[in-house]
Amino acid sequence: MSEFQPKIVVFACNWCSYAGIDLAGSSRLEYPPNLSVVRVMCSSRVSIEMILKALERGADGVLVTGCHPGDCHYITGNYNTLRRYHLLRKMLEDLGLNGRVRLEWISASEGERFAQVAKEFVEEIKKLGPLIIREEVV
């Protein structure tokens, strides 16, 4: 049987992280094709519902990326993201979904860091194995 290939949905803010992911591209930094990026203007646009929806519909992991604290294009947007992430982490623990969702700050010049995070996260999710959600969870 071939190795388990996780599906990972990445949310990226337009100003920092999406640009950083683009930079990984123009610098031709290889990372596994398991991740697909959804563009939003700010990481604070990403609701808990969106993350859970991704997991429910078949994603094995979700990576939320945004500008570094203090660097948000919308002043304090990413602090909302951080607060929401802490809340979500507790929910995920209760649901037995530890480690499936990760938050990372990726700046527009951190292409290399994104490629690194991408590789690591894919490996982590591979270790966790495919996400099988019991009906009652969602």
Added chain:
Amino acid sequence: MEEVRIGIYICHCGKNIAGVINPKRIVEHLSRLPNVVVAKEYLYMCSSPGQSLIEEDIKEYNLNRIIVAACSPRMHEPTFQSALIRAGLNPYLLEMVNIREHATWVHERDPAETEQKVIGLIRAAVHRAINLYPLEVERLPVVKSVLVVGGGIAGIRASLDLAKAGYKVYLVEKNQSIGGKMAQLDKTFPTLDCSQCILTPMMVDVSNNPNIILQTYSVVEEINGRPGEFEVKVRQKARYVDWDACTGCGTCVEKCPARVPSEFDEGLGTRKAIYFDFPQAIPRRPVIDPDHCLYLIKGVCRVCEKFCPTGAIKFEDEDQFLTLKVGAIVVATGYQLYDMRKMYEYGYGKYRNVITGMQLERLSSANGPTSGRITTIEIERGKIKPGKEPETVAIILCAGSRDENHIKYCCRIGCMAGLKHAYYIAHALPNSKIIICYTDIRAFGKGFEEFYQRIRSLPNVFMVRGRPMEIFENKDGSLILDVFDSNTNRRLTINADLVVLETALVPPQGFEEFRKILKISCDPGGFGLELHPKLKPVETTVDGIYLAGFIQGPKDIPDTVAHAGAAAAAASAFLAKGYIESIPYLAHVDEDICSGCGVCVSVCPYDAITIEVTDGRRLAKVNSVKCKGCGACAAACPSGAMQQHYFTDKQILSEVSALAEGVVA
């Protein structure tokens, strides 16, 4: 409701995309997706035939959604949006899929998987596109004035160009005078022009230009508003001199009894507590340094006041705040030297005869502390004074640069500055011996190689390929350097009377905070990040904010001037257009669902949402002028009443679900 009719266009981007995946095969796959009327592939979608293909298809097939799978939307979204507009379609019915930066460029080793990923991305775009709807933008006015921050050669050049184009320019400089680092240089490589001679006339032009309002000894504290109408809060530091009353005669400076190490002379000379940065300062209006003025610290003296013929001294002066309204901002805040004390092995700050290249510029300058004599440094009763003529001088290139432990990048200046410094010494002291310790000589600019050849062939200049490991001081203040020369494979011990460090160059003090006020990004070295490394070298992620000169990354004067000219041209174009389009991605409320709970109010960074009572019901109201379109409110809304245009829950969720499902159909 109108039937959704989608056209999909896959770009080969030459071999960038089609070299990894097979667009033809993908097209076949896509035709099976819902609402897809046509799917095509083409060599370069962004080219004129590529764009025409979309325009013609929109008319022929009556398409009302367009998906372009190509490069990043950050690159060509506006290109394809205008194709839609030309074909009579609302530009927000376009969806771009980034299959180059996010797929073929990063998963080249895995073509089969990449193709699956691309199909998945396009499939998700189809689901999202179905939920798109037309958006309208407003035209917002642009104020025809511009703020230039930093009065070095970059800020000077940008200000003059913008003033020439007819715009009102506010030039804000933190020091007393404009001029920047170039004013401190003696001569400039590679032609050895006298720096002051080419700079000071431009400084005078700035002060005489009626379109330029010079605001020195000031810093930017806050920026509000939007591109085209920024509101800038400037702090004018207390000058303790009424500049309107002052005539710039300089009597006060002459009479002031307090002596302070001069920043302009890099600590090698002194200035007074009431001072001009340097004799040729523009504006010619002095300031009092409150940390060293005897009256301000001890309450006695007032000599300047006594001698001032116009009564301009104003000890009760305070910081003042001004608000400027500008359409665009040019950031030209330059650089500073890396703090060489961090490289303890070279002993800078500890050994008096280890100096920086900038200190040598001051020693060599006719308006410097030694009136242009190059000497060793003596310290007498805690005071710096000139010593003897050095017999041997070592010049160390890459001091702190290209160094994992300090600054990784190349300073782009040190090689040429070091060669120039060898020339200063060889010219002034023909009997001296000059040893240049280099890593590589990077002589890439126009006339640089010729300059290098000229200097290295001087009889008293010696080239050693290696960085000294450590520097030791002798009792008499001379120095011993230990260096391995990889040209001759020999370990050398060099005795030198003076060591010149061509230091790493880094972003100016306070830039990290300033760029956060500007809300622009930085590169790994901390310099301002341009929007595109090749095509948008002066633009930033914020419309209407441009970078000029060294602040975008190391540059010599010719490159700085070219870059500043480009920044001025970009700012002019932005202002000349006269309007900008409002952000289409704003928040809006479905009043039928809103319960008026106010969670949105608490997460909005702009106070753009208020809760108002209408017909006895509490409802959220969005102020579309204040809203900047982050979407935080939409994510926080518990009922889904708050939405963001182009990023509605429905649009994002349909995309996310499709991606999570993967390629199923």
